[in-house]
Amino acid sequence: xxxxxxxxxxxxxxxxxxxxxxxxxxxxxxxxxxxxxxxxxxxxxxxxxxxxxxxxxxxxxxxxxxxxxxxxxxxxxxxxxxxxxxxxxxxxxxxxxxxxxxxxxxxxxxxxxxxxxxxxxxxxxxxxxxxxxxxxxxxxxxxxxxxxxxxxxxxxxxxxxxxxxxxxxxxxxxxxxxxxxxxxxxxxxxxxxxxxxxxxxxxxxxxxxxxxxxxxxxxxxxxxxxxxxxxxxxxxxxxxxxxxxxxxxxxxxx
Numbered sequence: 001x002x003x004x005x006x007x008x009x010x011x012x013x014x015x016x017x018x019x020x021x022x023x024x025x026x027x028x029x030x031x032x033x034x035x036x037x038x039x040x041x042x043x044x045x046x047x048x049x050x051x052x053x054x055x056x057x058x059x060x061x062x063x064x065x066x067x068x069x070x071x072x073x074x075x076x077x078x079x080x081x082x083x084x085x086x087x088x089x090x091x092x093x094x095x096x097x098x099x100x101x102x103x104x105x106x107x108x109x110x111x112x113x114x115x116x117x118x119x120x121x122x123x124x125x126x127x128x129x130x131x132x133x134x135x136x137x138x139x140x141x142x143x144x145x146x147x148x149x150x151x152x153x154x155x156x157x158x159x160x161x162x163x164x165x166x167x168x169x170x171x172x173x174x175x176x177x178x179x180x181x182x183x184x185x186x187x188x189x190x191x192x193x194x195x196x197x198x199x200x201x202x203x204x205x206x207x208x209x210x211x212x213x214x215x216x217x218x219x220x221x222x223x224x225x226x227x228x229x230x231x232x233x234x235x236x237x238x239x240x241x242x243x244x245x246x247x248x249x250x251x252x253x254x
Contacts, residue, residue: 009033014251021236021250023048023229042242049233052226059223063216070212073205081201082153085164087188092167095193098160102187103151107144108180145171148186156190157198163190164197 010033018041019027026044035041073080148171156163169188176183196204241247 017251018241021239023233036241036247037244039242042240045233045237045240049230049237052230052233056223056226056230059219059226063219063223066212066219067216070209070216074209077205078154078157079150080205081198082150082157084196084201084204085153085157085166086195087149087153087166087169089169090167092189092191095165095167095191097167098163098190098192100187101152101156101159101163101166101190102185103148103155104183104185105144105148105151106176107140107147107182107184144182144184148184152186152188156188160190160192161198162192164195165191165193167191 010031015029015031018031018036022045026048031041149169152169153166156166166188169186171184171186174183174185175181239250241250
């Protein structure tokens with residue numbers, strides 16, 4: 001029938017044979033002869049393959065961005081529970097005192113002092129140290145305070161299982177010599193009040209973990225599907241015609 005003359009007209013059966021090796025997204029009811037032999041079909045196929053590869057990489061990134069915090073959350077369960085517990089620096093109200101709690105930690109702020117920069121309290125330190133590189137870039141002091149608060153809350157829950165709030169919170173600082181090491185002493189009264197108890201916090205924690213895990217499972221399913229599609233695309237890449245001879249070979253083989 002003179003299939004490969006310049007006047008060639010591909011039949012529906014020919015289009016079906018071509019579409020059979022293509023992903024559904026780029027199949028067409030009609031393919032122009034010149035579009036195929038001048039490489040247009042091949043370029044579309046390669047572009048689609050590249051798109052799948054990008055989607056896989058994006059899913060990898062998304063998975064890591066979700067799974068890494070989830071792993072940290074699971075490993076720091078006590079810290080998560082502690083962070084949900086309210087702290088007050090006021091006198092106790094509408095709560096039952098359980099006992100006094102205190103913790104001490106040492107932090108290295110990375111800069112030596114000309115003296116005891118804490119003797120007038122943390123505000124004096126902040127003023128004197130305002131130009132410190134460690135302050136301006138990392139705000140290490142504030143992060144150290146947050147660490148002390150979390151440690152205090154964790155200790156309160158370890159000592160008093162019914163503790164769900166802390167009142168009369170106080171914190172002091174004392175530099176150890178002039179090395180930049182600072183002793184942070186935090187204290188307060190562990191109480192039981194009208195706040196979420198540990199059981200409720202644990203249930204909320206598990207609910208969050210379950211929700212995140214479901215999202216990760218869905219990403220896994222999508223990732224596996226894309227990987228299988230990419231394998232099939234790569235398997236067929238050499239079958240995609242981009243000139244007269246490869247088109248002839250494809251149609252004659254099928």
